[in-house]
Amino acid sequence: MPLQLAVLSTSRIVEEFLHHLPEMPEISVQALCCRPQSGEKARAWAAEYGIPQVYTDEETCYRAGGFDAVYIGTANHLHYEAARRALEAGYHVILEKPFTGTAAEARALYALADQKGVMLLEAITVYYLPQFAFLRRELETIGPVRGAMASFCARSRRYDDFLKGIWNTTFDPACQGGALNDMNVYNLHLLTGLLGAPRQAEYRATRAANGIDTAGLALLDYGDFTAAALAAKDSDGVNGMVLQGPGGHLVVEGGTNALPVVYCVPGAVRGSTARREGPAAARFRMAYEFAAFVRIIAERDTAAEAEARARTLTVMDLLDKLHAEDLPQK
Incomplete structure (x- = not known):
């Protein structure tokens, strides 16, 4: 039986999610909840996607029920209270990424979920993709990692408005947006998912006049090597990841939120430079994570939830450190 879901927000990530609902038979959206000013948009989406109920008040929505789980895709600064x-x-x-504003907020939500006997999961695509499983398997091929670089840069559609002085949450520091929280978080999940937590970390940001980081480089110190994670919302770049070691290198071509192309190139020590291709995604990128969430909730798989929780807290602790070790560009 599909997971009966209520969706909170009419954000762009929610729009993308709803557009791909036909590819996710594991999900049945029973309600869409939003702010009163977004009610017209929500009702139009409900008619388009066959969603039975629309609410403009969370309390009314939750009291009415008819669903088992809530998918939250609000602006970053609203995540904690909405969850x-x-x-x-x-x-x-x-709960969409970035999970919360701080690691302390994340831990408070997990404690509340435990108290209520329900599950709390971060909607982060990377871990559930078959391409990620390939990268993890191939790590042994390249030997001890000696260098790592990840990049996810895309000029925001709202950047021109920001330059014109038109307000939006994406470039408002009070709304916890910016390149680190919105874009680099994918690099951090990918790198820590493969390499674990770094010993030390620092962030070098490119900032606009209002203080928002429109781009930035995170440096992750692993002792034997340093990983670099670049993200930008003010400019495009060549997106992907490279992990290299004495036995070869692993490559991601494309956004680190979707890992569209992955492959391994064994090094000369193995006598070959043949490219070993990873799998291609057969479904929309969000379909993999939601299929996993449906299974975890239906089976009450506390071990899988604990593993997901540990990954989220690793990145939340790292984000705290990067925000604290935010060094100006020289």
Whole structure:
């Protein structure tokens, strides 16, 4: 039976999710909840995607019920309170990245989920893709990692408005946007998922006049090597990742949120430079994570939830450190 879901927000990530609903038979969206000013948009989406109910008040939505879990795709600064309210109402929660504003907030939400006996999962695509499993398997091929670089840069569609002085949450520091939280978080999940947590970390940001980081480089110190993670919302770049060692290198070509092309090139020590191709995704990138979430919730797979929780907390702790070790460009 599909997971009965309520969706909170009419954001762009929610729009993308709804557009691909036909590719996710594991999900049945029963309600769409938004701010009153977004009600017209929500009703149009409900008609287009066959969603039975639209609410412009969370309390009314949660009291009415008819679903088992809430998918939250609000602006970053609203994540914590929105998740807290859904958990308090007794629903499982799937919360978009970046999970919360701080690691302390993340731990508070997990404690509340445990108290309520429900599951709390971060909607982060990377770990659930078959390409990620390939990269993890091939790590042994390249031997001890000696260098790592990841990049995810895309000029925001809202950047021109920002330059014109038109307000939006994406470039408002009070809304916890910026390149680190919105874009580099994917690089951090990918790198820590493969390499673990770094010993030390620092962030070098390119900042606009209002203080928002429109681009930035995170340096992750692993002792034997340093990994670099670049992200930008003010410019495009060549996106992907390279991990290299004495036995070869692993490559991602394309966004680190989707890993569209992955492959391994064994080094000369193995006598070959043949490229070993990884799998291509057969489904929309978000379909993999939601299929996993449906299974975890349906089976009450606490081990899988604990593993996901540990990954989220690793990145939340790292984000805290990067925000604290935010060094100006020289």
